Amino acid sequence: MPDKYNNLKVISNLIRKRIVETSANSKIPHLGSCLSCVDILVYLYWKELRIDPDFSEDPDRDRFILSKGHASPAWIQVLAERGFFPITKLLEFGKDGSIFHEHPPIPGYIPGIEAATGSLGHGFPMALGMAISHKVQAKNTRCYALLSDGECNEGTIWEAAMLAGSKKVSHLTAIIDFNKWQATGRSKEIMAIDPLADKWIAFGWHAQEIDGHNFDEISKSLLSAKLEKDRPSVIIAHTIKGKGVSFMEDDNNWHYRIPNADELQAALEELESYS
Amino acid sequence: MRNTFAENMTQIASLRKDVCLLSGDIGNRMFDDFKKISPERFINCGIAEANMMSIASGMALSGMRPVVYTITPFTTTRCLEQIRIGVAYHKAPVVIVGTGSGLSYSELGPTHHSLEDMAILRTIPGLNVLAPADSKELTAQLKEALIDSNPTYLRIGKKGEPNLHDEYSNLGIGKANMLKDGEDVVVIGVGPILGEALLAAKTLEVDNISVAVASLGGIKPIDQKFIGELSKRFKLWISIEEHGLIGGVSSLLSEWLVANRCNQIRLKGIGVPDEFIHRLGSQDYIRERYGMNSEGIIETIRTELTQ
The missing domain is CATH 3.40.50.970 (Thiamin diphosphate (ThDP)-binding fold, Pyr/PP domains)
Incomplete structure (x- = not known):
């Protein structure tokens, strides 16, 4: 039986290769954090978001905020491949004077970017502000924010969650890239993140838990989120940090580490054979 | 307000x-x-x-x-x-x-x-x-x-502050105004505390001390032309702000004087010194304690004019 999501898997794999290459060539960290959310980003940009790369500022577009801004090297690759700007632009990634560096710039510099993130706990409440605006403006748009589990340490995440619950902002979907790690250790050991879904439910949210690398589950959960009409929805996507490269998977050294030449070659060979 | x-x-x-x-x-x-x-x-x-x-x-x-x-x-x-x-x-x-x-x-x-x-x-x-x-x-x-x-x-303040500007004032962002003109010294500030400066200016008229009171409206952007005019007319500037003396109006004017090489102008700042206030009371009480009310401003002006 042909795989319904084969096309997306090919794209995800291509994006992973480019992320690893860019990390090695431009000395960009947060590789593990980038690789864990690739499948979510690919699904959003190829199947879910109502966006048009040729009209990236269409006022009626859906909004996507990368609240875990340190995964920008993954997002930038996704935007390029999706056609928001030519892939050749990325030859300047990490170079002096370039707009392509570790975190996304403010809107107006790179098409498709809605908010400059990187300081955790900012993007998600900004997405809530956009969602509240669209409600006032009677727009039929949805707002999406991708968070990390480490980011849920930030108090503003819970301030926003509580307000979104009371205001019943049902056109807001939060997705948590729950890769079980943050910069210096296991997320559940640093802060009491578990039980994560119960926390969101207690704040008035509809919550789902899925395999964040399974396109079918991503698809179904986003559909369920849209069916919620009187509460916001969170998708807790269980993921693997460093997903796709065996020696990076679930190894938190790759939060900051940059691959050397041998590691780059090994990673690319592995990703090559995967496709 | x-x-x-x-x-x-x-x-x-x-x-x-x-x-x-x-x-x-x-x-x-x-x-x-x-x-x-x-x-x-x-x-x-x-x-x-x-x-x-x-x-x-x-x-x-x-x-x-x-x-x-x-x-x-x-x-x-x-x-x-x-x-x-x-x-x-x-x-x-x-x-x-x-x-x-x-x-x-x-x-x-x-x-x-x-x-x-x-x-x-x-x-x-x-x-x-x-x-x-x-x-x-x-x-x-x-x-x-x-x-x-x-x-x-x-x-902004709280409520009941009197109007200090008149109908001729040019109000807005980065627009300064002269609340009262004078000759000997200018008090430059922001906020409702300028009411105390006006009171001080009026009191000093009895002693033939002519005090101008200038309202900056804010500290960014600043009305460069207006401040430039002040520098031509007054050799003694007193700043007033209900704010710490670090980083507000006093600092702004110091920076302006240095940047514009106005080494003939003397500036004295009135505001809260570098401390938290532990012994509390009414707004008038605290203003008095730090020499920010009209009596305090009068005293500063008199002292500065004799130096």
Whole structure:
């Protein structure tokens, strides 16, 4: 039986290769954090978001905020491949004077970017502000924010969650890239993140838990989120940090580490054979 | 001033559908008229100012013109990073209003005093930092801020402040005015405390000391031309602000004098020294203690003129 999501898997794999290459060539960290959310980003940009790369500022577009801004090297690759700007632009990634560096710039510099993130706990409440605006403006748009589990340490995440619950902002979907790690250790050991879904439910949210690398589950959960009409929805996507490269998977050294030449070659060979 | 703010907001929101008001769980009855006009554009964000500020950024990036309102320390230093990143870095045209500024809430203690807000916010690129002296100036600045493409911080008092500007004043963002002209010395400041300077100027007239009182309207942007004129006319400048002496009006004028090589002009700052205030009392009491009331200003002027 042909795989319904084969096309997306090919794209995800291509994006992973480019992320690893860019990390090695431009000395960009947060590789593990980038690789864990690739499948979510690919699904959003190829199947879910109502966006048009040729009209990236269409006022009626859906909004996507990368609240875990340190995964920008993954997002930038996704935007390029999706056609928001030519892939050749990325030859300047990490170079002096370039707009392509570790975190996304403010809107107006790179098409498709809605908010400059990187300081955790900012993007998600900004997405809530956009969602509240669209409600006032009677727009039929949805707002999406991708968070990390480490980011849920930030108090503003819970301030926003509580307000979104009371205001019943049902056109807001939060997705948590729950890769079980943050910069210096296991997320559940640093802060009491578990039980994560119960926390969101207690704040008035509809919550789902899925395999964040399974396109079918991503698809179904986003559909369920849209069916919620009187509460916001969170998708807790269980993921693997460093997903796709065996020696990076679930190894938190790759939060900051940059691959050397041998590691780059090994990673690319592995990703090559995967496709 | 805060009643003027509420009235203005209602009036503006009735004409403009993009203007909305975010409150940090204060001003319960004050905004009843606004809520009647547009309940969906009044958003009580609860006691969660950091979130409120980021929400305002998101709304501004979506084409709305949000005005964020709560007690000054909570809408400024409490959520400084949200102002720096969400508002200023994004050039999101948010209007941040701090009520009960300076020592308006003097009895409530240092948690509710705002004596560092202007100093800190002045360092943030692209953010207007305004401190109207009265309701007239507040009205003009608020209206201008809501059409300006830059974000704005508006530092206002509480209620019952008298009008200090007259109908000839040229009010707005970056517009300074002479509240009273004089010859011997100029008192330069921002905010309702300029009322004390006017009182001092009037008292000194009896002794034939001619004091000018200048209202800057804010500390960013500044009225360069107006200050340039002051430098030509006065050799003694006294600054007055209900704010710490570090980073506000006094610092701004010092920087201006150095940058413009005005080494013939002497500047004396009146404000709160580098300390928290532990022994509390009324606003008048604290002003008196730090030499910020009319008697204190008179004393400073007399001392400076004899040196």
